[in-house]
Amino acid sequence: MxxxxxxxxxxxxxxxxxxxxxxxxxxxxxxxxxxxxxxxxxxxxxxxxxxxxxxxxxxxxxxxxxxxxxxxxxxxxxxxxxxxxxxxxxxxxxxxxxxxxxxxxxxxxxxxxxxxxxxxxxxxxxxxxxxxxxxxxxxxxxxxxxxxxxxxxxxxxxxxxxxxxxxxxxxxxxxxxxxxxxxxxxxxxxxxxxxxxxxxxxxxxxxxxxxxxxxxxxxxxxxxxxxxxxxxxxxxxxxxxxxxxxxxxxxxxxxxxxxxxxxxxxxxxxxxxxxxxxxxxxxxxxxxxxxxxxxxxxxxxxxxxxxxxxxxxxxxxxxxxxxxxxDERPEGEAETRTPAAPEPGERGLRFEGVGFRHADAAPDARPVLDGVDLHIRPGESMALVGATGSGKTTLTSLVPRLHDATSGRITLNGVDITALPREELRARVAVAFEEPTLFSTSVAENVLMGAGENAGREELDRALAVAHADFAHALPEGPDTRVGEQGLSLSGGQRQRLALARAVAGRPEFLVLDDPLSALDVHTEAAVEAALRRVLADTTALIVAHRPSTVLLADRVALLSGGRITAVGTHHELLRTNAEYAHLMSGGPREAPEEPEDSR
Incomplete structure (x- = not known):
């Protein structure tokens, strides 16, 4: 602006x-x-x-x-x-x-x-x-x-x-x-x-x-x-x-x-x-x-x-x-909520005809998302794969309502997320972003921001262990060390691990991870993946992935292309049956699908 x-x-x-x-x-x-x-x-x-x-x-x-x-x-x-x-x-x-x-x-x-x-x-x-x-x-x-x-x-x-x-x-x-x-x-x-x-x-x-x-x-x-x-x-x-x-x-x-x-x-x-x-x-x-x-x-x-x-x-x-x-209208103001009653038989995280376009997009521009249908079953991990600019980050941001879908709906265990108070929704859904943002407080305060008010050392140690962020104990004052503005005193991989620890600290019911391991080396990534598998066993998760190693964390994979989910299956199934997915996983040359102009 x-x-x-x-x-x-x-x-x-x-x-x-x-x-x-x-x-x-x-x-x-x-x-x-x-x-x-x-x-x-x-x-x-x-x-x-x-x-x-x-x-x-x-x-x-x-x-x-x-x-x-x-x-x-x-x-x-x-x-x-x-x-x-x-x-x-x-x-x-x-x-x-x-x-x-x-x-x-x-x-x-x-x-x-x-x-x-x-x-x-x-x-x-x-x-x-x-x-x-x-x-x-x-x-x-x-x-x-x-x-x-x-x-x-x-x-x-x-x-x-x-x-x-x-x-x-x-x-x-x-x-x-x-x-x-x-x-x-x-x-x-x-x-x-x-x-x-x-x-x-x-x-x-x-x-x-x-x-x-x-x-x-x-x-x-x-x-x-x-x-x-x-x-x-x-x-x-x-x-x-x-x-x-x-x-x-x-x-x-x-x-x-x-x-x-x-x-x-x-x-x-x-x-x-x-x-x-x-x-x-x-x-x-x-x-x-x-x-x-x-x-x-x-x-x-x-x-x-x-x-x-x-x-x-x-x-x-x-x-x-x-x-x-x-004078700007805050989140939740003037909303009319229907009673948050779950629909019979509906469990897990479901996207039904979800569409999204940015408010400042040109009227004739294609929407970022257009009719996304996807069901992630309770306790299941779903990897979300797509070309750069396909709208993966936008789709994940709709779950905690950082943005609101412009069409369709999203449900958690059969309850439309717009019928839930944002505080309750965000207590049930934890997010780790691709760009980890840390505050100029201590490591412990940054991590426990994702847990409840009464969270203590036990939750902190568990979250650090899951994210393989034991380096925090070796800092000058341990987890009480202040990380400086935006955590720039730490490496990119360290910041990303702390952001992941923050996401899992509160044992969320639903977990949304936006390429959470992109800044990690191969050995650290393997250790984090091993710990994450134990967490994901009890959590319904949507994971944006770009590498096969991250995809293998998930039970199933969804391919996002042209603003729609075009294929769903296991990693090996899609490798055999979907050429676009195979190109994405191999990193070879491919014809990129036509992208909407305002995708972000």
Missing amino acids: STNSPPARRRSAARTLLRLWPYVRPVRARWFAAAAIAVVASCLGLVIPLVLKWMVDGPVAARDPAGVWLGALYLLLIGVAEALLFGIRRWLVARPLAGVEAGMRADLYRRLQRLPVAFHDRWPSGQLLSRGTGDLMLVRMFLAFPLTFLLVNGVTIVVGVGIMLVQDWVLGLVVLGPAVPLLWVCVVVEQRYAHAARRAQDQVGDLTTLVEESVLGIRVVKGFGRHLSQARAFRRTALMLRDTELGKARLLAVIWAVIVALPEVAIGAALVLGVLRVADGALSAGTLVAFLSTALALRWPVESIGFLLAMCQEAATATERYFEVL
């Missing part, structure tokens, strides 16, 4: 940000209290011009030093009170908003775990990572600062304008003159800024994906000497992000220049007019000082509107990106 573009019908920033309310609701009391305190603190600052008016028209005009010192004391107390109130505001919101961010991140992670494999096939991991880190940081900053201060500054501006109009309505109208052009500039620039912010955040996701892939694939990069091409790709993406950020900076420069310049011109005009009126005796000097002090006190609330609105737009796009993931 490339950079995600905004939806065709984009919500307004306000409507998007309102979706944060369920997360803010639990801490609303502290947030509203903090906002109210900030409003009081900001409005306290507007009392200072009134004190100055009293001092100029009173003690200063009367040459009363005691009155001047009293006015200075008032100003000091107001300043201290303002500082204390802003400190209290910060204390009130820091912990709750950190909790909001943590809760949103936990919800995002839970949703990612529940989303179907098809979703993860489409979305780069860097895009998802950027949503869980940078985007949520922007949301927390919005709740802590721009949201509060848009309210605080708005109230401050209204109160300050009221004070100025009371002081002198003529000068007040002069200062209010730029309001209309300011609003127009804000609306126009912020719309453009919203698109630039979305583009920048998507490009951050692309950059994160590139870095992650380069780090995880560092052996390939170094092995093929591709560090320069990777650096060039990184530079291109980084330059695109730089250009977008510079575009954002230019937009902010425009709005900042207008927001600063127009009020300055208005204040200058009010100063000239005010001095003339003081000279004419129509206005007191104290009133002019109070008016200009109030106008200057409002400079920051007015000037900050530009970047506060910019931060709001960035938070809105971050929120939009966050909910793009949460």
